[in-house]
Structures are given as C-alpha cells and as structure tokens.
Amino acid sequence: MTDHIVGLDKAESDVILNYLYDVYEKNVDIQLRFKWTPGTSALWDNRITIHNASWDYAGKHPRHGTRVTSLAEVPYFDASAPTRRQALGLLDDEEKKELGI
Known part of the structure; x- marks a missing residue:
C-alpha cells in the first residue's frame, strides 16, 4: 500500500492519502x-482492481477461486476518449456547456 506521496511533507501526504483511502473504501459507486x-464465477482485472473477501458467506456450498492474469496489450490512457460521466450520460447542463456538447 502507498505510504507517502513523493514531494510532499508527511503531514500533507497523510491527509491526502487518508482521504483517498476513505473514498476508495466507503464509496459505494465504485464497489461491487x-x-x-x-x-457462479467472477472475473476482474487485477491491474486496476483491489479485491477483498467479505466474511458473510454461509459456506453451505464449497467455493473455489483461481487467480488468472491476462496477457494483453499494455494499458494506455486516451485523453480524447469520453469521460466515464460522458459515457454513462450523467453530465449536467453546466458540464455539457464546459465541454461544448
């Protein structure tokens, strides 16, 4: 886990990291x-996902997990691609105006 942000003093780094950890752990919009x-089967991309088991499974049936890793192209960022909010149709009028949509 990240323990500091390079270029910031410890106090600043801790505040930012604690905020980001809280967002990640408590934001239901980014949890499944x-x-x-x-x-049933579940697959996820370990390159961009952190998974955590919940201890609420009754265990009436055995379950089996197998970790797999894809052999694919190197991930890249396309700055001209639509944002997630654009792709989901969630932009409000002000955001549309800013983007010229």
Missing part, C-alpha cells in the same frame, strides 16, 4: 458486492 451461489 457479489453474491456467491452454486456454479
């Missing part, structure tokens, strides 16, 4: 809760 049932 998966309900295990017999025969």
